[in-house]
Amino acid sequence: MLPSLGDLNSVITLSEGNTPIYELPKCARITGMEQLYAKHQGMNPTGSFKDTGMTVAASFARQEGFRWVACASTGNTSASMAAYAARGGMRSLVLIPEGQVSWGKLSQALDYGAVTCQLKTDFDGCMRVLNEVVQRMPVCLLNSVNPYRLEGQKTAAIELLEQFNWLAPEHIIVPGGNLGNSSALGKACLEMKELGLISRLPQISIIQAEGANPLVRAVRENGGKKLSPMRADTMATAIRIGNPASWKKAVRVLEATGGTVEQVSEIEIALAKAEIGADGIGCEPASAVTLAGLKKLVKQGFVKRNQHVVLILTGHMLKDPDFTIKFHRGDLFQGEEDELATLKNQQRAPIVLDANIDAVLKVLEQA
Numbered sequence: 001m002l003p004s005l006g007d008l009n010s011v012i013t014l015s016e017g018n019t020p021i022y023e024l025p026k027c028a029r030i031t032g033m034e035q036l037y038a039k040h041q042g043m044n045p046t047g048s049f050k051d052t053g054m055t056v057a058a059s060f061a062r063q064e065g066f067r068w069v070a071c072a073s074t075g076n077t078s079a080s081m082a083a084y085a086a087r088g089g090m091r092s093l094v095l096i097p098e099g100q101v102s103w104g105k106l107s108q109a110l111d112y113g114a115v116t117c118q119l120k121t122d123f124d125g126c127m128r129v130l131n132e133v134v135q136r137m138p139v140c141l142l143n144s145v146n147p148y149r150l151e152g153q154k155t156a157a158i159e160l161l162e163q164f165n166w167l168a169p170e171h172i173i174v175p176g177g178n179l180g181n182s183s184a185l186g187k188a189c190l191e192m193k194e195l196g197l198i199s200r201l202p203q204i205s206i207i208q209a210e211g212a213n214p215l216v217r218a219v220r221e222n223g224g225k226k227l228s229p230m231r232a233d234t235m236a237t238a239i240r241i242g243n244p245a246s247w248k249k250a251v252r253v254l255e256a257t258g259g260t261v262e263q264v265s266e267i268e269i270a271l272a273k274a275e276i277g278a279d280g281i282g283c284e285p286a287s288a289v290t291l292a293g294l295k296k297l298v299k300q301g302f303v304k305r306n307q308h309v310v311l312i313l314t315g316h317m318l319k320d321p322d323f324t325i326k327f328h329r330g331d332l333f334q335g336e337e338d339e340l341a342t343l344k345n346q347q348r349a350p351i352v353l354d355a356n357i358d359a360v361l362k363v364l365e366q367a
C-alpha cells in the first residue's frame with residue numbers, strides 16, 4: 001500500500017509508527033460513551049503524526065538526489081522534516097510564522113540543524129513564499145502536498161485497523177488544519193476496503209477550531225464545493241490555517257466515508273486537553289479538538305453512545321507546555337466568568353510552599 005523505493009539505501013527512518021492505542025475511561029464517562037479509544041500519533045520519534053509521512057517523503061527526496069528539503073509549517077512538520085533531513089544527510093529550510101509556533105517545536109527545528117526563518121506573516125503566507133522558493137531553487141518541497149507524505153501518513157490508519165484485528169471502528173475523529181492527515185487516513189481506509197482487509201468503512205469526521213474553520217464553513221455553506229480562505233486565529237497554533245491545501249481531498253473523504261465536520265471553541269479545546277491529560281495520556285491543544293468535537297457529535301446523535309470511536313491524537317503533550325501551564329494557572333482566558341467556571345474542575349495550579357512538612361501535609365489534607 002506504499003510506493004516502493006528503488007534504492008533501499010535511501011531509506012531514512014527513526015523507527016516511526018507502531019504507536020499505541022489507549023483507552024480513555026474518564027473521557028468516555030465525560031462524553032457519555034461506553035468506551036473511547038485514542039491512537040496517539042504524538043508517540044512518534046519527533047512527537048507528532050508527521051513522522052510517518054516524513055520517512056517516506058524524505059527517503060524519496062534523498063533517492064532523487066536532492067541536497068535541500070523545505071517546508072512551511074505551524075511547527076510539527078518543520079520539526080519532523082528537520083530531523084529526517086539531518087538523519088539523511090540533507091540540509092533543510094523551514095519557514096514558520098513569527099510568534100505563532102510553540103517553543104517546543106521551534107527548538108526541535110533548531111537542534112536538528114534546520115535553517116529556520118520566522119516570517120512576519122501567518123502559515124498561509126509562509127506557504128505562498130515557499131511555493132516561489134521551490135520554483136527558483138532545486139529544493140524538494142516536503143509539505144503535505146508532497147504525495148509521498150500522504151502515502152506515509154496512511155500507515156496510521158492501517159496500523160489502527162490491525163490493532164483492532166481488522167474490525168473497523170464506526171468512527172475515526174481527526175483534527176483538521178491543512179487537511180493532509182484526514183485525506184491520508186481516508187485514502188487508507190478506502191484502499192483497505194477495496195483490498196478486502198476491512199468489511200466496513202469507518203466514518204471519518206474532521207474537527208476544526210472555531211477561529212480556523214474554513215472547511216466547516218465550506219461544508220455548511222455550499223456542501224464543500226468551494227472553500228473561501230480566511231484569516232485564521234486559534235491558540236491551537238498547529239491548526240491555525242485559513243487556506244488548507246488538501247481541502248478537496250478532505251471533502252471527498254467526508255463524502256466517501258459518511259463523516260461530518262464540527263467546530264469547537266478555545267475554551268472547549270482547553271477543557272478537552274486537560275481531560276485527556278487527566279486520563280494520564282495528554283496531547284497538544286490541536287489534538288484535543290477531537291474530544292471536544294466528539295462531545296458535540298454525541299449530543300447531536302451523530303455518534304451513538306455504544307459505538308466504537310477512535311480519536312487521532314496528533315501531537316505530544318510536551319510540544320506546547322506553555323499552553324498547559326497557562327491553563328492550569330488560570331492565565332489562558334479572561335472574562336466570561338460563567339464559561340470559565342467549567343474549567344475549574346480540571347485546573348491544578350502549582351502550589352508554592354515553604355520547605356516544611358506541615359505545609360505539605362496541610363495541602364495533602366485539603367486535597
Ligand code: F0G
Nearest residue numbers: 073074076077177178179180181314315
Ligand atoms: N494536529 C497537529 C498537532 C498538527 O501539527 C497539525 C498540522 C494538525 C493536527 C492538522 O493536520 O494539517 O494534516 O490537517 N500541522 C502542520 C504543520 C500544518 O505544519 O506542522 P493537517
